[in-house]
Amino acid sequence: MAQPAGPAAAATGSVDWARVRADFPLLHRAVHDRPLVYFDNANTSQKPATVIEAMDGYYRRYNANVSRAVHQLGSEATEAYEDARRRLARFLNVRADELVLCSGTTFAINLVAYSWALPRLKPGDAILVSRMEHHANIVPWQLVAERTGASVRVAEIRRDGTLDLDALYAAMTPEVKLLAVAHVSNLLGTVNPVRAICREAARRGIVTVVDGSQAVPHRKVDIPAIGCDFYAFTGHKMCGPTGTGALWARRGHLETMPPFIGGGEMIREVSFEGTVYNDPPHKFEAGTPNIAGFVGLGAAVDYLDALGMEAVEAREAELLAHLTAALGDIAGLRILGTAPDKAAVVAFLVEGAHAHDLATLLDLEGVAIRSGQHCAHPLLQFYGVAATCRASLAFYNTHEEIEVFAAALRKVRGLLG
Secondary structure, eight states, rough: OEEEOOOBBBBTTOBBBHHHHHHHGGGGGGTTTTTOEBBBTOOOOOHHHHHHHHHHHHHOOOOOSSOOOHHHHHHHHHHHHHHHHHHHHHHTSOGGGGGGEESSSHHHHHHHIIIIIIIOOOOOOOEEEEEEGGGGTTHHHHHHHHHSOOOEEEEEEEETOOOOOOHHHHHHOTTEEEEEEEEEEEEOOOBOHEEEHHHHHHTTTTTEEOOOOTTTTTTTHHHHHHHOOOEESSSSTTTTTTTOOEEEEHHHHHSSSSSSSSSSSSSEEEEEEEEEETTTTTTOOOOOOHHHHHHHHHHHHHHHHHHHHHHHHHHHHHHHHHHHHHHHTTEEEEHHHHHHHHOHHHHHHEBOOHHHHHHHHHTTTTTEEEEEEETTTHHHHEEEEEEEEEEEEOOOOOHHHHHHHHHHHHHHHHHHO
């Protein structure tokens, strides 16, 4: 398949961010007769034209099911689907046969919960999770604990939003069989030292699951260097389509884990006397996958790879510094999460204003942010708040948008008294 063009860069190698922004069609629309300012990137990212065109090309030129037909269309579809797996593997520095393609992080973590944890845990065992986890990295472990008699323990955080590492390591007692931790917090932007955490867990024989949903889109991720057992991420946050993502797992785990869902493609031979399963990762990919979505995700990986994740991280750090300074000038505004070297996510409250009211009025100014509990109820309970606003940036955002956002926030702050 033809490779999509990457983003524009100047001859010196520095990225022309204005030309990059032009690659994203949706960013040029208006909302309520105002230019859109899209600051909800932690929720989902926008898509470059190359991703949209790749999906359109699949449906127009070689729409067929994968791994089943020997005709030309089926061969082309299968090659495109498996090529997306290979591109993702190169992007993360892993083997393609260690990547299970799935609908996203939620499915990936549930796969670990039901296929690895459920057959192994027993009464007296413990699962350790951090306070800052997304619900997708809490609820599956609670469900497994209920069925096995294991318990879920919480690793607490400090007020600045960083993990209390001393307490975390002290909590890694012999009963703990699995540790689940976010690489980057979806609400606070805290970047956890997952390499050090996984190293300490491995020394104690604890299996590690890292939620990479907010890391893979914004920084270079080298999974082998992290040293975890499982790493989950979502495609729609990294400029790819919704309904895509993957679970990386050590090959030894994949070979010993039973299938999570049964059906077509995950089998080698079926009879009423028994079934022989396919080799992993296909053993975990029952049914017709989101083929067009993964074609698009492959294009998204190419786009980010051509841009350079170091450039992405540097650009977003620059934007975050501007945003943090701009918000600091607004009376009565409180930021949750002030960890050093955090990702470009700012959760905030404004005194006397409900988060939903702020977000609704900002929308009328053309500014899209998220408000609510952000699938992080235990984290908000720690801070003693019911809801927050969250502004989350991506490399295609601009300094001018930050100024527009700050002005709009001052305006609605005045309206709310």
